[in-house]
Amino acid sequence: MIWIIAVFFPLLLAAVCALPGPGLRTGFRLMPLAPLPALFLAFTGDASSGLELSGFLLKTGLGFGPFGNTFLLFTSLAWFAAALFTALEPLHNLKNRAFCIMFLLTMCGNIGLTASLDAVSFYTFFAFMTFCAFSLIIHSGKELAYRAGRIYLIMAVLGEGLLVAGIITAVFSSPSHFFADIAPAMAWMPETHPVFLLLFAGFGIKAGLIFLHFWLPLAHPVAPTPASAVLSGSMIKAGLLGWMNFFPVGIASLESWGLGFAVLGLGGAFFGALAGLSEKNPKVILAYSSISQMGLMAFCLGLGIIDQDLWIMAGPALYLLVFSHALSKSALFLGTAVIGSSRSGPEKNLLTTIMLWVPSLTLAGAPFTGGAQAKYLLKEAAETSPISEFSIFLLSLSSIFTTLLMVHFLRQVNIIKNKPLSVSGRNPAWLLLIIIIFLMPWILYKLYPEYRIAWMDPGLIFSSAWPVFSGLVVYLLLKKYVEATAGRIVKILPDIALMIDKSWYHLMARIRLHGILESDWAGMNFSRYTDQLIQSKQVRKISRELELKFSAWPIFGMFFMLLIIILALLGMKGG
C-alpha cells in the first residue's frame, strides 16, 4: 500500500491542481508534499518490502530493485527540493495550472520508474515522464523553447521506438517481464545480439550519451529553473537506470559493450566539459556539465559490465556518483535563479556565490566533499580494471576539466545575470539543498557504512586535491586560451541538432509533396477509373459499333439458331 501511495501521490495532488477555483492555489502550496511518501519509503523501506500488483498493466512489481534505494532516494530528494523551491517562491510564470499539473505528472513518472520491478511498468513510467516533461521544456512559449522541444520530441520518439523493440526482445527471451528474470536471461545472450544495441542507444538518448546528447543542452536550460533542476538532476538518470536494469550488470561480463560504455563515457566526460567551456549561458554550461558527469557514470557502469567481478567496486562508486551529482546539479540549477535575482545586493550575491561553491566543488570532487568519495571509489575500481593504464590518467584529467568547467560556470553566473527573477537568496529549499550537500560526506558515511568511506584519509585528500587545485590554477592563468581552444575543439563535431531539425522538415516536405503518394494513383479510387473507362471515346465507339453489328438480322438469326441448338443438346443430354 505504501508503495502505491509513494508512486501515485503526485497524481492525487495533480488532480487537486486541476480542480477549478481554489484548487490550483491549494495544489501549488501542497506541491512539496508530493515526493515525501517516496522519500519516507526510501529511508525506511527495505528490499523485501516490495509489492506485486496483479491486474495493473501486465502485472506490476513495485519495490527496491537489485540496486537498492539509492535511486529512489536522490530522485525524491531532488524533486522535493525543486517542488519546495517552486512553492515557496512563486516565480511569476510558474503559478500556472498547466505547469503545476505537468510538473506533478512528470514527478509521478520519475518516481514510478525508479520503483518499478518489471520492464513494462518501467517503460510505462519512462514514457510517461518523457512525454510529460515535454510540456515543461516548452513552458516559456518562446521560439527557442519550441525548437528545443521539437528536437527533444523527435529524439524522444526515436528513443521510444528503439526501446520498445529492445524491451520486447529482452522480455521475449526471458521467462517473465520482471527484471529479476530479465537480467539472467540477458546474460545468456551473445554479445552481438541487436537487443543490446537497441537498449544501449535507446537509453543513451535519455542519459545524454555522447553523439546522442545534442537535444540535452537545448532542452534542459530552456525549461523553467526548477524543471531544469529535476531534468538534469534526476530525470537524466532514468537512462542510466534503464541500462542497469537491462544489461546483466554483475551477472555476466560483456567485454565489448563494457568497453563501449567506458570509451563513450569518457569521451562524453571530456566533450561535455569542453563544450561547456565554450558557452556563455550558465544554464547551458550546467547542461553540458551534466553530459560530462553522465559520461563518468557511463564509464563507471562500463567497468562493471566489462568484468562482472568489478561491479562490487564499480557499483558503490556509481551510487555515490549518481547521488552526489543529482543533488549538486539540482542545487546549481536552482542557484542560477537565486543569484539571478535583481533584488539581492552585491554582498548578498557574494554569499550566494560562496554557497554555490559547495555544489561546484562537490562535482569537481574536491576533498571533504561527497564528490571526493565518489571519485576515489571510481579510481579504485578503474585501477583494478583491465583498462587501468589509460583510464586512471584520464580520470584525473577529467577532474581537472570538471574544475575548469565549474569555475567557468561560477564566473559566468556572476557576469551574466539571468532574467530578473523574484527569488531571494534565502529560499529555504535552496539552503536545505546546500546544507545537505555540505554534509554529504557524513550522510554518505551514515547511508553506506559498508562502502569503506574514509574521508579523512590523507591519500584520498591528496588524490582529490591536486586535480582541483591544478584546475583552478590553469583557469586563473589561461582563462582566455582555455575558452578559445575549447570552442575550437568542440566545433569539430557537427551540429547534429540542426541536422535533425532540418532533416525533419525536409522529410516531412518530401513525404507530403511526393509525387506518388499525392497522386491520383495512390487514392486507388477504382470507381473513378471505371467511370473514366466507360466514358472514354474508345469504349463508346466500340460499343456503338458492336450494337450496330448485332442489330443486323443475319447475326441475330445466327445467335438465335445457336441458342436453340444448344438448348436441344442440353435437353437430349438431360433426357
Place this chain on the structure above:
Amino acid sequence: MNLNFWLPILMLSSSLFTGMIIFFLKEESTVLRTSLNLAGAAFKVIAVHYMAYRLLVLDNIHQVSFSMGLGFDFVLKVDFLSLMFLALSSNLWLVTTLYAVGYLEGSPNRSRFFGFFSLCVTACTGIAMAGNLITFFIFYEFLTLVTYPLVVHRETRAALDAGRTYLWYTILGGTLLFLGVVWLQVIAGPLNFADTGALETLGHEHHFSLCVIFLILIMGLGVKAALVPLHGWLPVAMVAPAPVSALLHAVAVVKAGAFGIVRVVFDVFGRDFSGHLGLLGPLAVAASITIIFGSLRALSQTDLKKRLAYSTVSQVSYITLGAAIIASFSTVGAIVHLVHQGIMKITLFFCAGNFAETLGLHSIRDLKGVARRMPLTAAMFTAAALGMIGIPPLAGFITKWYLGIGALDGGSTWILAILVVSSLLNSAYFLPIVFSMWFEEPGRQWETLRPSRFEAPWMLIVPPMFTVLAAILSGLFADWNWSPLGMARQIAFGMGVYP
C-alpha cells in the same frame, strides 16, 4: 426453445425492430425516436452482459440453426470471439447513438438516419454471432446495403459520389466472398466455425483450390478491412456525418472485414493449417504494406477526418497482421486490437466531430490553439492519439506489445521493425496535431456554431469521455481477467491458462 435459443434472436431483434419502427416515425417525434433508440441500445447492452454471464459462468451454449436448403445452414452460435465483438458493438452503439442524437439535432432526415443506423448494428450483431461462413456472408452483405444510406446521408454531390464508390467496392468484395463461400461449400461441405481443423484432411487433395479459396475470401473481406490496394473507398467515405464515420471505422464496416479475416484464418482454415499451406506469409506482407502505406498517406493529409481515415487503414491491418503470425501472442494481439482500435478510433472521430460541429473546424491547420477553447475535447483527442501511437499505458501499447512478442515467437523479426516504423509514422502524423492544439497560438477568433453551457453540447462530450476512459483503463488494467486483453487471452490460450 429456451433462452439459449431466444437470447441470440432477441439480440438481433432489439435493434432490427427498433430500426423498423423508427422508419415510420414522423420527423418531429424526436423524443419518441430518441427514447426508442436508447432503449434498444440499452437493452442490447444488458442482453450482451447477461449472455456473457450465461456463457462464461453457467457454460450455456447459445445456438440457433436451421437449414436454408441446398445444404446451407443458417447458424447463430455465440462463442468467446462473438461475445467480444458483440460487447464492442453493443457498447459502442449505445454511445454512438447518444452522440448521433446530439450531433444531428435539428438536421433533416433523422428518421431515415436512425432507422438505418439501427439496421447497421443489427448487421454487426449478426456478423458477430454468425456460426458459419454463409450466415456471416448474409449479414455481411446486409451491412453493405444498410450502411449506404448512412454514407450518403447528407445527399451532397460528394456524399453521393462517395456512396457510389463505397457500393462499387463493397459489392465487388461481397461477390468475391460469395464465390469463396460457395466454392468452399462444394469442396468441403457445410462447415461451422466451431469445427476448426475439418479442412486439414482435404489439404493434400485440394491444396491448390484451398489456396485460391483463401485468397478469394481474404480479397472479399479485405475490401472492408481496407487492405491496400482495396482501401480506396474508406478515405472517400469519410464525407459521412461524424457518428457514421466513427461507427464505420470503429465497429461496423472496417471491423466486420477484419473480424471476417480473423474468422477465416482462425476458425475456417485454422491458424496452423493456413500457415502450413503457406498462406500467412503473404498475408503478413500485405498487412505490413497496408500499415506503412496507410501511415504515409495519412502524413500528407490536411483534412482531420481524412487523416484519421488513413490512420484507420493502417491500424486495422494490425489485426490482420496479428492473425497472420503463427504464435499465440500475436493471436491475442489481433483479437485485442479488434476492441482497442475500436475504442481509440471512435474517440478520435467523436473529437473530430466536436471540432467540426461546435467550431466548424475541418482542416488540421485550423486546429491551432483549439485546446484553449475546448480543453476537454483536446485532452480526449490527445489521449486517444497517444494510444494509437502505442505509448504506454494506453490500449494501443498492449496491442503492440503482444504483436511484437508474437512476431518474435513466430520467428518473423522483421514484423517488429514494421511495428516500430509504424509507431514512428503514427507519431509523425498525430503529434503535430496534438502539439498545434495545445501549444500554438490560435490564428483566429472562434465562431461558435452551436452555443452551449459547456465547451460543446453535453451529448457530444459524454460519449467520447466513455470511450477514452475505456481506452485508458483497458491499457492500465490490462492484466485483469475481464479486460479486453484478459478476454483475448482466454480466447487464444483457453480459460485460466496464461503465460
